[in-house]
Amino acid sequence: MNTNASTRDVVNVAAFGVTALCAALTLGILFFILGYVLIHGIGALNWDFFTKLPKPVGENGGGMANAIVGTAKLVGLAGVFGLPIGILGGTYLAEYGRGRFSFFVRYAADVINGVPSIVVGIVAYTLVVMPVRHFSALAGSIALAMILIPISLRSTEEFLRLVPNAIRESALALGLPQWKVILFVVYPSALSGISTGALLSLSRVSGETAPLLFTAFGNRFWSSGLLNPIASLPVMIFTYSIAPYDDWHRQAWAAALVLLMLVLLANVGARLMLRRRTYT
């Protein structure tokens, strides 16, 4: 240790100054991104964006109504496929899972969670697109569901574990069978947590682009049913931003703003919901 007191004080102040700079830099980047998307997005947003189909290449104007509906459809379906697995699987881990099997399930969930989303897209491609030989909304939503499952599994388990055991025991002591205890006592007490977790997992997959590139693909028109290619906001942002048309760039910013708002609302909302009730 350097014994010169004044140098040590200088080092102290300088080092913490650097850490404060790091924090300012990181938060600055966050606010810059939010502000930049807001400014460029607001200028580009109009009624047409929400209500019109994309115009043919080269024509200005039009909107992304089909992509907005497409994203809702893909994310909704992903929830229908993925949430039951995540929530019921998570219930098993929290309520019954002690031994080896649960360890492997948790491990598998971590593995899936770590798989790059584009690789998940490949698997959805080989499972759904390859057999029927064309891109489909179904394939896209299955890809998103695979990403959603580990997230909702772990969050469900976590929130169920927060329910105090005394509540379970008192219900059991009244003579309720365990399934009724879980269904009518444990679930209601963990409801806000589980639904927040579900909301967060949906918001997370709503911004996913990579797994949709070759599953849902894209579509410049309305897509009917589940077996046709379908447009989505993230993929539209990607294709519009790398295209050489100024009007497309403008619309990419508008789409980015809409997507960012969705994701931020879900995250801030989840935060507020969780703050209101916490177990100790």
Added chain:
Amino acid sequence: MDRLFRALTFIFALAVLALAALIAFELYRNSVLSQKAFGWSFLTRQIWDPVEEDFGALTFIYGTLITSALALLLAVPVGIGVAIFLAELAPKPMSEVCAFLIELLAAIPSVIYGLIGIFVIVPIMRVQVQPFLIKHLGFLPLFKGPAYGIGLLTAALVLAIMIVPFITTITREVLMSVPREQKEAAMALGATRWEVVRMAMLPYARSGIAGSVFLALGRALGETMAVTMVIGNSTHIQASLLAPGYTMAAVLANEFAEADSELYTHTLIEVGLALFVITIIVNGIARLILGRMKVAPVS
């Protein structure tokens, strides 16, 4: 009825296990043609010729590793710095809010990072940063060549922004879990606050920080959209960090939907398989380190 409900939840838990196995199996099964055609040399050859159907993945592996390594180089010091600030200097309420805001960085969809990358970072790199680097460090092969704006360094910069939250969140948590006695002991010896951090806290938090770095690395290796939009898509390895490159995830994003022959598709899936194996190993290491400490990673 009790057994029925239990069996039901068991089946869904089993489905998760099956899904992980299915992912591995599908990647393996659908890349056999490429495995047969190129063997292990697939990983060490640089050629990428869809017309002659002669493929090697080295360019992409190189690009993935170099961008991720550079991103870590930039993000680790900043991420740890932020964590120290939030754990030691910021008052508790402010620290909580800032931690939440920094987690928001991780929630922003990667395609939006790509958008910012294309329209903000690339022009800055082309007009200011890269000419500066060429002028002052151009004698190094790493900083040679024209300033395109896009390229390996730009991709690494975008990646760095994206992975800072992974490092900060966990590092802040482990720093805050350093026992009070440990800090007070150092203070009692006359250490300044910074010396407490450096000598009593960082060594204690070492393994947690290492875990967070591996977690961030796992994320950087597989990141697709933001990288694809700024990396430049060049299938040749160039020494310069300013030159365009390619990553494994980016080549999948760009070429998969257009692969017209079976071998081409299998080849791309093998790239996916390689990426899958690498990320499993990296995440496995992170889990091994963090699992012992019971710190929940951000998902």
